[in-house]
Amino acid sequence: MTRPPGRLALAALAVLLLSACGDGRTRSGAAALVGDQQITVEALRQVVERGLSDPQAAQQLGADRAAFQQQTLSRLINRILLEDAAREAGVQVSEDDVDEQIERFVAEVGGREALDMQAAQGGIQPQDLPRFVRDIVLEDELASQLTEDVVVSPEQLQELYEENIAQFDQVRSRHILVADEATARMLLEQVRADPSRFGALAAQFSTDTSNKDDGGELGFAGRGQFVPEFEQVLFSAQPGTFEVANTQFGWHVIGVAERQTTTLEEATPQLRRAALQEQRQTVTLDVLRETAERLDITVNPRFGRWDAENVSVVAAPDPNGVLSPAPGTGPDDVPEGLIPDGQPPAPPPAAE
Structure with missing residues (x-):
């Protein structure tokens, strides 16, 4: 099977917040209906509480609890959509596939303990990790089949x-920042006469405290990373030369150390990978949209509304609005709490 790139897969793991949901039909109310499957209010509450149980997760994600709740419900719904789309496409993953991906994560982050810590900070308990990794592998396999x-x-x-030329045409430079042109011209003459003095002069004269003690080193940079006046001089100068530029920050004595230009031919493998990854994301999103439309999704307005374009739950402009039941169900069949009567019910209390 095709394996997801480590960095991309790890990024996917970071955004897959805890998304376990109960499949049982309870009478405590539904947060959402996806086809004939119900995500209960209680299941959502437990997911949110577990997601915020790690102190760092609570600090980063708990500041806007409503947004985190919507994000979590989105993940729950998308899990059902993914499972259905994969089933329709005949895509399956094995426990060995999941175990292999976990081992790649372990190797990338530097050990199982580090992986467990990152998972907890993202709201995933170590015992739940295999299930979430399965989501990642399943989505990757589905994308591979759809774009083969x-x-x-x-x-x-x-x-x-051309869109990414900045990363393929880069210049390494250093500078000395001073307040007036006379000082800049004086320093320019000195570094042109003896380039080896640039570092010492930067330490003595530069007002840029972020790099003066490093010889004014700015490292490699592409277009668009400096103000226009600085960039114009930087990219028009030849490596090994020194020039002066005036910007809103003052006068710069600029030393161009080297230039790295990656040709289209050299960049083609990287560009092809990026294009394919973009295609995978686009096609997968389209399939999830189609699956969502086919199954029909109903979200309790207490938790938000379904955004079909972005396949996610977003804030509801009218939380008191009446929710239409899923096709094939009548008002008596909708779980208690799905259609609010008057004011929406208060959120369940946080676990002690």
Whole structure:
């Protein structure tokens, strides 16, 4: 099977907040209906509480509890959509696939303890990790099947190259920042006469405290990372030369150390991977949209409303609005709490 790249998969793990949900039909109310499946209010409450049980997660995610609750409910719904879409496409993953991906995560972050800590900070308890990794692997396998015949054209590669030229044309530079032109011109003469003195002069004269003690080193940078006046001088100068530029910060003596330009041919493998990844994301999102439309999703307005375009739960403009039941159900069949009567019920109390 095709394996997801480590960094991309790990990023996916970071955003897959705890999303376990109960499949049982309870009478405590539904947070959402996805086809004939129910995500109960109690299941959602437990997920949110567990997601905020880690102190760092509580600090980062708990500040806006409503938003976190909507995000969590989105994950719960999308899990059902993913399972259904994969089943329709005949895509399956095994326990060995999941175990192999976990081992890749372990190797990337530097050990199981580090992985467990990152998972907890994202709201995933260690015992729940295999289930969440399964979601990642399943989505990757589905994307691979959906895009197995996709070909990236030369025109697409050229367009991507031009859009990202800043990362393929970079200059390493250093500078000395002073307040007036006279000082800048004086320093320019000195570094042109003896380039080896640049670092010492930066330490003595530069007002840029962030790098003066490092010889004024700015490292590699592409276009768009400096103010226009600085950038114009930087990218028009030849490596090994020194120039002066005036910006809103003052006068700069700029030393251009080297320039790295990656050609389209050299960048093609990287660009092709990026284009394919974008295609995978686009196609997968389209399939999830189609699956959501087919199953029909009903969200309790107490928790938000369903945004079909972005396949997520968002804040409801009218939390008191009446919710239409899913197709095939009547008012008597909708679980208690799904259609609020008057004011929406208060959120359940947080666990002690």
